[in-house]
Amino acid sequence: MKKWVSLLLVTMVVLSCKTKKNAMPNNSENDSIIVAKSDEGKPTDEGKNISDRLTFYESIYIHPKFDQIKINSKITADNIRVSPLDATIYIESDKKIWSNINFLFFNAARAIITPEGIRAVDKYNKNFIDSDFDYLNNLLNINFIDYKTLEKILLGRTFLKVSDRNSKITKNADGYQLSSITNQKIVTNDQEREYKINMQYSNNYDLIYAKLQDVKSDDAVEIVYDQWESFDNNLRLPQSVKIIIKGSKTSQILLENTKFGFTRMETPYSVPANYKKIEIK
Template identity: 70%
Template sequence: MRNWAILLMITLTILSCKSRKALNQNSSKNDSIQVENSGNKNDPKDAKNIQDRITFYEKILIHPKFDHVKINSKITASDLRVSPLDATIYIENDKKIWANISFLIIPAARAIITPEGIKAIDRYNKNYIDSDFDYLNNLLNVNFIDYKTLEKLLMGRTFLLISNSNSKIVKNSDGYQLSSITNQKIVTNDVIREYKVETQYTNDFNLTWIKLQDVKSDDAIEIVYENWETFPNEVKLPKNVKIIIKGSKSSQILLENTKFDFSRMETPYSVPANYKKIEIK
């Protein structure tokens, strides 16, 4: 499986950095966030202490429920020969993510992801994969991806562990800045890597920017969320997502002109008899 499927997997994960621990999808409401005074010389000049840290925590981690959402986007990527691609992504909350990618009107790739694992076909090369999440983590050199992480990344939700001991919040001219006081230690196969983490939220708590920088190398990942839209069911979603990968891997992926639909849709998936199962290394 070549560029089509690789793009599909990267699009669905929205990250490509080596990691294992220090990311937790099940932070408790009882956790707290340490708020630092703005006297630190690294803080924005107009930064000020946040008075209600519990409200901030609830706003960035607790979101209105949804049953299903259909996402239609145009995708461009720096390492693709042809673009833009048309992508349809359908999320059924906590159950499945279905995706279809095409170029012009030509079908290119399709995937269905559930809490049990990942299935995807590459129509161009007539290949397919059928794997658990370890397979995807190994493919993209990450170890923190599971089903719920994919949902959060696609929908612009906070996915980092937030704790009293390793984070600070300041108010600045753009909204709220959350950054790590101590480096996030992330373990892969007993190898520890440390990251500096920074995030930015708007005044109404929409995630606009997140960066993970490896403190011992040039490896970094940045994600920018823009043009947030609020729907009658109070669900908020970003229309534009930009992923920038730097360091030992270098790439840019842009999802834009996104349209959302909350109606239910069919999610067909089957592997033709003449397709070959492959391994990506």
């Protein structure tokens, strides 16, 4: 069960920061971004005014709205012998993420995730889970996953809220790099952890790379995006999403998104009566 459910959940995957202590940038005139120097030793962002900083933050945080997105994907994971697997991932904005995984002609697993929690069924082993987000946080040895995180991760959107007082932005020929100056504290369910953050963006503000490093352990999560595709209404989506988990638990998963669609679809989910519930500890 664990290999199928882990694959289902991790591919819908990692990270948001719906935290008690993080906030969107405050756009008052007293706010400032520390300007890092380029390889040539000259401040590449020197002289940028508040409107330039606002453009950056608006570009990485504000995206075209959508009602639903269907993604056909091939999934490769280093701990799954039968990969690549064929997957359909369907997202209704702010409501649900539904996924169906097939191996050859066999429907191996299915999951549905809502803001309330996670449900997944393993048809191969005739098991299922019904849990809150603690399951996924424990699986990845982190503490910041909620529903909205999964949406943003899959769609390549910035999933952390950072303050410009505590971050620096470096502009170079390849785009922008945002990194934390001070460790970012994330508090969820009375658990507090601190992370060092690094994010890289292209010149047109596509998220290229994100890393969260736990400052008190070797645990880290990296996400790499590539091959961005444009759609109507200025919507852009990544064709390649690689998730790398390091530290006490290690894993690597690659989603190769082969097709995107925007029509509504049915998302059936049921658990047969003879399936056994797996208790999450």
